[in-house]
Amino acid sequence: MNYKGKNVPEVVIKRLPRYYRYLGDYLKSGVTRISSAKLSEKMGVTASQIRQDFNYFGGFGQQGYGYNVEYLYNEIAELLGLKDGYRAVIIGAGHLGLALANHASFEKRGFSITALFDSDEEKVGKTVNSKPILHIEGIEDYIKQNGISIAILAIPKSEVGALAEKLVEYGVKGLWNFSSAEIKLSKPVAVENVHMSDSLMTLSYKIKQGETNKEN
Amino acid sequence: MNYKGKNVPEVVIKRLPRYYRYLGDYLKSGVTRISSAKLSEKMGVTASQIRQDFNYFGGFGQQGYGYNVEYLYNEIAELLGLKDGYRAVIIGAGHLGLALANHASFEKRGFSITALFDSDEEKVGKTVNSKPILHIEGIEDYIKQNGISIAILAIPKSEVGALAEKLVEYGVKGLWNFSSAEIKLSKPVAVENVHMSDSLMTLSYKIKQGETNKEN
Numbered sequence: 001m002n003y004k005g006k007n008v009p010e011v012v013i014k015r016l017p018r019y020y021r022y023l024g025d026y027l028k029s030g031v032t033r034i035s036s037a038k039l040s041e042k043m044g045v046t047a048s049q050i051r052q053d054f055n056y057f058g059g060f061g062q063q064g065y066g067y068n069v070e071y072l073y074n075e076i077a078e079l080l081g082l083k084d085g086y087r088a089v090i091i092g093a094g095h096l097g098l099a100l101a102n103h104a105s106f107e108k109r110g111f112s113i114t115a116l117f118d119s120d121e122e123k124v125g126k127t128v129n130s131k132p133i134l135h136i137e138g139i140e141d142y143i144k145q146n147g148i149s150i151a152i153l154a155i156p157k158s159e160v161g162a163l164a165e166k167l168v169e170y171g172v173k174g175l176w177n178f179s180s181a182e183i184k185l186s187k188p189v190a191v192e193n194v195h196m197s198d199s200l201m202t203l204s205y206k207i208k209q210g211e212t213n214k215e216n
Numbered sequence: 217m218n219y220k221g222k223n224v225p226e227v228v229i230k231r232l233p234r235y236y237r238y239l240g241d242y243l244k245s246g247v248t249r250i251s252s253a254k255l256s257e258k259m260g261v262t263a264s265q266i267r268q269d270f271n272y273f274g275g276f277g278q279q280g281y282g283y284n285v286e287y288l289y290n291e292i293a294e295l296l297g298l299k300d301g302y303r304a305v306i307i308g309a310g311h312l313g314l315a316l317a318n319h320a321s322f323e324k325r326g327f328s329i330t331a332l333f334d335s336d337e338e339k340v341g342k343t344v345n346s347k348p349i350l351h352i353e354g355i356e357d358y359i360k361q362n363g364i365s366i367a368i369l370a371i372p373k374s375e376v377g378a379l380a381e382k383l384v385e386y387g388v389k390g391l392w393n394f395s396s397a398e399i400k401l402s403k404p405v406a407v408e409n410v411h412m413s414d415s416l417m418t419l420s421y422k423i424k425q426g427e428t429n430k431e432n
Contacts, residue, residue, distance in 0.1 A: 002427055009226045010260060014423055015412035044226060081424030095318060099311035105396060105413045111420070149423060150416075170313055174423040176416060180321060190422035197321045198233035199410055200297045200366075200392060204327070205229055206406035207365060207390040208297030211218055211390045 003079075008056045015053060016076055017045060023073040033066040059180040070191035088150035088176075089142070091163065093126075093133045096178060097154035101128040114146060143170040150174045157181040219295075221423060229410045232292055234259060262312040298326040302390075304366035305358070307379065309349045310335035312394060313370035315346040325422060327329040359386040368389045373397040402413075 002008065022042050031133055041051065054060045057079060060072050065103060077083055088106075090097045091119040093116045100106075102118055109133040116133045124135045134142065142148065151172045153160055160181035167175065177183055183191050206212070218224065238258050240252055242288045252263040259266065270276045273295060276288050295301055304322075309332045314321075317332055333351045334340060340351045350358065359365065367388045369376055376397035383391065391404040393399055399407050423430070 003425055013412075014418060016421060017411070017417040019418065021411070021414070024242050027231040037424065048358050061338065081420040082417065084420075084424065086420055086423065096310045098411075099315050102311060103412060106276060106416060109413050109417060111416060134374060145292040150419065174419045175420050183265070188426075188428035190419055192419035192422065194411075194412075194415055195225035195233070195237070196316075196319060197325050198230075198237070199408055200322060201236065201325060202230060202404055203366065203390045203408035204300075204302055205295065206408065207302065208295070208300065209219055210404075212404035212406050 005055060006056060011030060012056060013051045015043070015045070016080055018055075020073065020076045020080060020082075023069055023076065026069050027073055029172045031069055034069050034072075035066040039067075077110075081112045084149075085110055085112060086149040087111075087147055087177075088113045088147050089137075089139075090131075090154055091118075091167075092114040092154035092159075093117070093120070093123045093128070094154060097152075098128050100152060101131055102153060111150070113152070114148070115142065117142075137167070137177055139167070140170045143167070143172060148172060152178070154178050219247075220273060228269050228272060231259070231261070232296055234290065234407075235269075236292045236296060236298075239285055239292065242285050243289055246412075247285055249282040250285050250288075258343075267362060287371060289346075289358050301326055301328060301404070302365040303327075303362050303363055304329045304368055304392075306332040306354075306368045306370055307334075307352070307355075307383075309336070309339045309344070309371035313368075314344050316368060316370060317347055327366070329368070330364070331358065333358075355383070356386045359388060364388060366392060368392045368394070373408070 019039075022039065036050045040050055050105045057075070060075055064166055075169055082176070085168060088111055090100055090113060097116055101113060104106050105182040106113060113131060115131055116128060117136045117139050118133055119136045123133050126133050149172065151167045153164070153172075153175060154161070157179045160177070160183065164175055165185050168185055168187050168189045172189070174192070175183060180195075183193075206213075235255075238255065239250075240411060249396060252266045256263040256266055273291070276291055277283055298392055304327055306316055313334070317329060321330060327345060331347055332344060333352045333355050334349055335352045339349050342349050365388065367383045369380070371379070373395045376393070376398075376399065378394050380391055380399050381401055384401055384403050384405045388405070389407070391399060393407060393409045396411075
């Protein structure tokens with residue numbers, strides 16, 4: 001994945017949120033400097049891997065003295081776009097949509113979920129975690145008028161195709177896709193697919209291979 | 217993570233479910249042999265990385281002729297424990313628990329979710345996707361009598377601590393943890409934490425850095 005023209009491996013990108021989480025924990029417990037060795041223990045990757053990861057983004061400061069926790073935390077937040085306060089809507093007010101609407105940590109990370117959308121008249125008009133459930137018919141105006149960057153797709157696979165194309169037309173820049181639909185669009189858009197069963201299969205591997213008690 | 221005494225990097229393990237999914241797609245569309253180059257395109261990692269990944273597990277056959285899709289698919293299923301038919305229960309019949317109970321792909325992967333557990337009398341006695349919601353008081357007997365290997369924790373952080381320890385005592389071998397609680401137990405147990413916001417932050421990175429239309 002690109003960063004200022006450099007091709008950053010996907011695994012490195014996927015580690016950024018974990019660095020961010022761990023640094024947030026250190027920050028909260030008053031730690032001001034952290035060595036790559038210490039961070040390495042926590043992350044379960046080597047210290048040299050951590051330095052390599054950070055070098056893609058300019059290195060984040062002197063390694064001999066350790067990293068400045070607050071600086072590193074803020075730089076990674078910036079990289080991740082967390083300072084941009086992206087606004088999101090959830091498409092689909094089924095169990096998954098409601099679970100996501102109630103998820104506290106997204107707002108903590110700087111995201112703002114402003115509404116849910118559904119076509120079910122029984123659901124429209126209700127609120128979940130102070131967010132209104134609106135009729136899907138109004139989605140175009142809503143996205144345009146509220147500067148929505150992210151659409152969270154909590155709808156069945158069969159409903160994703162045509163809708164995804166429209167959402168991008170209306171101005172959405174990223175699709176967080178919980179359905180198993182493969183999203184192939186003509187316009188450029190960021191897509192992150194959530195494959196729940198991948199995670200379950202990883203757990204299953206750990207059980208099968210007797211891999212226990214590691215953090216992730 | 218261990219495999220027959222070898223230390224397999226976590227990133228390699230995390231790729232196994234994706235290999236498995238893609239191979240399943242090839243199998244369904246009648247492809248019998250696949251080159252590492254072709255698989256490489258689909259996975260977004262280099263062909264040599266794929267060969268390296270597979271070498272941890274014995275290599276899976278001649279690379280010059282490509283891999284036998286069905287053989288590779290079955291070998292990875294075996295590695296992932298998918299042939300063991302692990303039985304699971306969901307703890308917590310809130311929105312997330314219900315969403316997970318309705319998720320079709322777990323059963324397709326060989327897992328069997330047999331029941332949900334909750335302490336809410338209003339919920340107990342109902343069924344979701346043909347699975348009963350049972351009272352949490354009966355969990356010990358249920359786990360022991362039904363050979364349950366996996367507990368899916370769809371409960372708030374504050375409720376996880378004491379319960380996790382007990383579930384492992386009763387015989388559960390793996391915890392799939394959707395709460396943000398850190399699980400540290402005295403007994404060995406496989407744990408897979410789902411950090412939803414990591415995935416959202418990855419999407420956010422892609423939006424911020426203009427990274428579009430890649431599969432994952």
